[in-house]
Amino acid sequence: MTLEVRPVGESELGDWLRALKTGFMRPPLVTDEEVEQRRSHFDLSRTLGVFDRGRIVATYRTFTQELSTVGGGSLVADAVSQVTVSPSHRRRGVLSQVMAGDLAAAKERGDAVASLIAAEYPIYGRYGFGPAAWTTEWSVDVTRAGLDPRRTGQPDDGGTIELADGAEIRKIGPEVHRRLARVRAGVPNRDTRGWERGTGVGFQAEPWTEPFYAVHRSASGEVEGFAAYRSDDKWDDAKQPVNTASVRDLIACTPAAERALWQYLCSLDWVTTVRSGYRAPDDVLPLLLPDPRAARVVSHADMLWLRVLDVAKVLEARTYASSGSLVLDVRDEAGLAGGRYRLDASPAGSEVSRTTESADLTLDVAELGRLSLGDESVVRLAELGRVEELTAGAAVRADVLLRAARRPWCPDIF
Incomplete structure (x- = not known):
């Protein structure tokens, strides 16, 4: 199967919207008013279609988002939205192809994370996303x-x-x-x-x-x-x-x-x-x-999912209520954010640097996404086998550093 992935042109937006509705199992009817309204606030350069012999069979759109982090700072996110694959093309690796290209582009732009609201829980963990906020x-x-x-x-x-x-x-x-x-x-x-x-x-x-x-x-x-x-x-x-x-x-x-x-x-x-x-x-x-x-x-369900693209930006953008240091070995099969990082944090500020020191904790980039807004417990993830504690007591120390006093909240669906 030969597929073309590219931004849609203005004349193709109606077809893209029909494919979007088809993927979400909604009546595939699109009015001229809807096309005009969508065109006025879509960045078509980031509105991707997957074409099979000229027909759009998958949709994917992103936009730049500012996302608040612990302590009132902000992260620049590649917000992923309106992701669908038509029933005729599911289970063929279509989303994997589009996702790989988009995350690489977001990394190149310098975005700290990619963000999304998951329609289904099992889909996005394999791309390095973790649920960072629940509702x-x-x-x-x-x-x-x-x-x-x-x-x-x-x-x-x-x-x-x-x-x-x-x-x-x-x-x-x-x-x-x-x-x-x-x-x-x-x-x-x-x-x-x-x-x-x-x-x-x-x-x-x-x-x-x-x-x-x-x-x-x-x-x-x-x-x-x-x-x-x-x-x-x-x-x-x-x-x-x-x-x-x-x-x-x-x-x-x-x-x-x-x-x-x-x-x-x-x-x-x-x-x-x-x-x-x-x-x-x-x-x-x-x-x-x-x-x-x-x-x-x-x-009660997961809401905001984050995919860390820049470990230093994510950990330095937030505040810390106490002082401490951690060495994290982050695994990332896509090669976007993996490596060993030292976090030195205090209420006065933080610094993250690459290091060759022995790691205190080893974790997948998706688990770092879970932890990035201060909601999840490192101890709990260690008990589940999703974080490996290499230094005794490191999980508890990480919880003291990373957990926030109030749980994160995403009030908007995007």
């Missing part, structure tokens, strides 16, 4: 949460919750989002198109239902967070409201704002259930409730 969704039974029925929905610290519209969110949201990235690892930048799509402007891949928007301001009037949510309209046989409020987006850059927005959502009249949307696994929501059992986990 959890809760369903809160408000009637059993033990909340004061006289609650007003307003904060008790002098702050306020006020309703807004999408236009205001597009104005105030980007700064709140940037502030979140300074305190939480795993947050990708959200560009203008992301804010437009998230507030119903322009082409929407799915039918749009306008949400409600609630904005939190501190006692001084500073915007510190917002929530977008929708509600159904359901009543039981006794003519009692049993509505569910579903959170579409909740971004808060201070603990006070996060608490206030959840308290507001759990105080809505007629709402008996709140669906949280995808949150960090250590979100404060359950413990805000007098009875945390009222928050039932309905989903």
